[in-house]
Amino acid sequence: MLEELQTLGHALAVAAFRHRVLANDLANSATPGFRAQDVVPFGEALASALPLLQADPRHVGAPSPDGDGLGVLVVTTSLLDSPGGSGVDPDATMAAIAENALQYRALAGAASLEVAIARRAITG
Amino acid sequence: MDPLVHSLAVSASGLTAERLRLAVISNNIANLDTDVTPSGQPFRRQAVVLAERGGGLLPVSAGPAAVGAVGDGVEVVAVVEDPAPPGRVYDPANPLADAQGYVARGSSSPVLELVDLLDAARHYEANVTAMQTAKTMVESAIRIGSGG
Numbered sequence: 001m002l003e004e005l006q007t008l009g010h011a012l013a014v015a016a017f018r019h020r021v022l023a024n025d026l027a028n029s030a031t032p033g034f035r036a037q038d039v040v041p042f043g044e045a046l047a048s049a050l051p052l053l054q055a056d057p058r059h060v061g062a063p064s065p066d067g068d069g070l071g072v073l074v075v076t077t078s079l080l081d082s083p084g085g086s087g088v089d090p091d092a093t094m095a096a097i098a099e100n101a102l103q104y105r106a107l108a109g110a111a112s113l114e115v116a117i118a119r120r121a122i123t124g
Numbered sequence: 125m126d127p128l129v130h131s132l133a134v135s136a137s138g139l140t141a142e143r144l145r146l147a148v149i150s151n152n153i154a155n156l157d158t159d160v161t162p163s164g165q166p167f168r169r170q171a172v173v174l175a176e177r178g179g180g181l182l183p184v185s186a187g188p189a190a191v192g193a194v195g196d197g198v199e200v201v202a203v204v205e206d207p208a209p210p211g212r213v214y215d216p217a218n219p220l221a222d223a224q225g226y227v228a229r230g231s232s233s234p235v236l237e238l239v240d241l242l243d244a245a246r247h248y249e250a251n252v253t254a255m256q257t258a259k260t261m262v263e264s265a266i267r268i269g270s271g272g
Contacts (some may be wrong), residue, residue, distance in 0.1 A: 016131075019258055027138030030243070031176055074193075
């Protein structure tokens with residue numbers, strides 16, 4: 001039970017960190033030369049960057065993206081500079097912020113339930 | 125600091141920068157017909173230069189296994205004058221008029237300034253929304269365990 005709470009806590013921390021990165025994108029949406037960033041799960045980023053060949057099942061493969069998903073990587077999402085402006089798409093950033101906030105609230109709700117179950121177990 | 129609480133400061137930097145931008149645009153609009161400034165030169169439209177603040181490596185406390193540099197919001201690093209020469213307006217009655225009756229005036233246009241004004245206002249609103257989102261996220265975190 002405590003492990004689940006810990007996992008939820010990590011996921012909450014990732015979502016909080018992602019909001020901070022997206023808020024920085026939005027604050028810099030008028031900064032010339034700025035390039036938008038986002039947060040991706042580390043396993044996913046590594047798997048797409050290093051497609052490892054496994055000739056033998058005993059070879060070490062790329063970490064599975066659906067692992068514990070706790071590590072994150074900050075990546076630049078806009079590779080092209082728009083002339084005179086920033087590489088931030090405000091609409092896409094707002095959508096990502098809204099989605100991330102929903103995910104955060106869902107995780108917080110799940111953590112609340114975990115605590116409620118633990119309390120029930122303690123008090124009987 | 126908690127990244128959520130810190131993102132409030134990041135969004136606040138966007139609000140501050142956009143408000144200064146609004147002030148500069150308002151000054152440009154107010155001076156659309158200004159012929160002379162205290163320096164004796166004709167008025168030229170001004171613009172803010174925005175730059176990402178910080179951008180250094182994050183402290184370990186910023187997030188789990190954070191790799192890469194995330195900036196610390198935005199700031200106005202300079203207010204610059206438009207280098208374009210001001211336009212010339214025919215106004216022979218003006219004491220500042222030259223021999224042909226022209227006055228140096230109007231380095232900007234109301235259209236240009238109003239478009240800038242709208243842009244700054246939209247950016248300001250976007251930062252307000254990001255700030256409100258962070259607030260609801262913090263509130264939902266505070267409620268963990270308090271309900272049934």
